[in-house]
Amino acid sequence: MLQIQGSELPDSRFLDALRQVKYPFLVAHVTPDADAIGSALGLATAMREQGIEAAIGLPEGCVADKLLFMLSLAPETPLKSTWTPNDPFDAAIVLDTAGEKRINIQPVIDLSGNLPVFNIDHHITNTDFGQYNWVDPHATSTCELVARLLKKLDWSLSPAVASLLYAGIHGDTAGFSLPTTSADALHTAGELVRCGADVTHIGEQLCRSQARPDFELLRRVYDQTTITSDGQIAYSYLSHDDFLASGSKAEAIDDQVSIPLALKGVRIAMLFSEGEKGVVRINLRGEGNVEVLEIAQRFGGGGHAHAAGVRVRNKPIQDVAREVVAAATEHLKTHLIKSVDA
Ligand SMILES: [Mn+2]
Incomplete structure (x- = not known):
């Protein structure tokens, strides 16, 4: 019992x-x-x-x-x-x-x-x-x-x-x-x-049971990771072509955002993926006391304080990434001001 x-x-x-x-x-x-x-x-x-x-x-x-x-x-x-x-x-x-x-x-x-x-x-x-x-x-x-x-x-x-x-x-x-x-x-x-x-x-x-196609996808997540100049935001993307080339599927997207999140000093990590053609999925993670739910909600998503998600339809993945990264940068600035005030 x-x-x-x-x-x-x-x-x-x-x-x-x-x-x-x-x-x-x-x-x-x-x-x-x-x-x-x-x-x-x-x-x-x-x-x-x-x-x-x-x-x-x-x-x-x-x-x-x-x-x-x-x-x-x-x-x-x-x-x-x-x-x-x-x-x-x-x-x-x-x-x-x-x-x-x-x-x-x-x-x-x-x-x-x-x-x-x-x-x-x-x-x-x-x-x-x-x-x-x-x-x-x-x-x-x-x-x-x-x-x-x-x-x-x-x-x-x-x-x-x-x-x-x-x-x-x-x-x-x-x-x-x-x-x-x-x-x-x-x-x-x-x-x-x-x-x-x-x-x-x-x-x-x-x-410890990564299938080969999903492992191939991980290589691309590493390879395509971008870190902002202050090192606080890291993000990667997987285009629809990345899914086709690796043989992996949309359902395989789970916690791959932990790769950019694993970088020292990163407060916000994001993964943009287009497993399903025309649908960009965004996984967001906040480290420590940085919450990301507000960013997700701004783009119509939801989830938890430190782990949230969004789906954006019919918009090129690069445009989605640009907008969300800008919002995350802004969010982090406000967050830092708030924590200094507190
Ligand atoms: Mn749950």
Whole structure:
């Protein structure tokens, strides 16, 4: 049994309603990362172990090759690639998803109230789109929230569920190194290991299993990194041609922005990538006390204080980069003035 200290828990209205659910449909965000897959598949699998007929929504081909190992941790949990309003589900549980537009299923789930929607998330920008909302922006990950929830429900955890949740916490904290990594989060991870989370397997899969095409993409990220003259901003780009030449795919973009971020002295790192023709994805990271969410929001994106993202359509990647780098430079100046004032 999990012995975790959670700071926040869902309210009793949320818990009472969740306890009534018999046939839930679980879904997370588009371009799912380890936290999205871990929280949806982990909770669905834990529910199935309690006799609840849970299924998860995951469109075919949306999972990056390097995260496919997570699906094989729970092969019995049914995956559905589409959602039909006639499906006999009695609830939708949306995890790790800041807003309804980011829900990873088509057609988008009916949020009009015909079906109870539970919203479990840690994005500060979450729009509280569910009938039952539990959003804790201080949590490292939605997987950490799911671990707390399972503890509150007093459900035991199988090694598979523990591994899925551990992988999500590992993913969203960049291996327990981001500022969100609280003592509670480390304690939760420890308890998951006690329940059978396979640290070696997950570490190998997430950190040491780069496929050749994705490795080729990394070479280009290094090669195409630009550092501003003051050394505080570093960014790289991957054009659509880079994807074609390396043989890598749009879904492979995950934490490659950690390459420019790894440079000493860099406060803001960015990666511009055009995995899908005509769509420029921007990953932003802020080091130390530098937050990047505001920059992302200026261009219509969202995410977390120190890790945010944007998608820009139908604009050349160089133009997007120029504008966002200018905004980041401006942001850093204001930030420095603020910190001198403080
Ligand atoms: Mn997350």
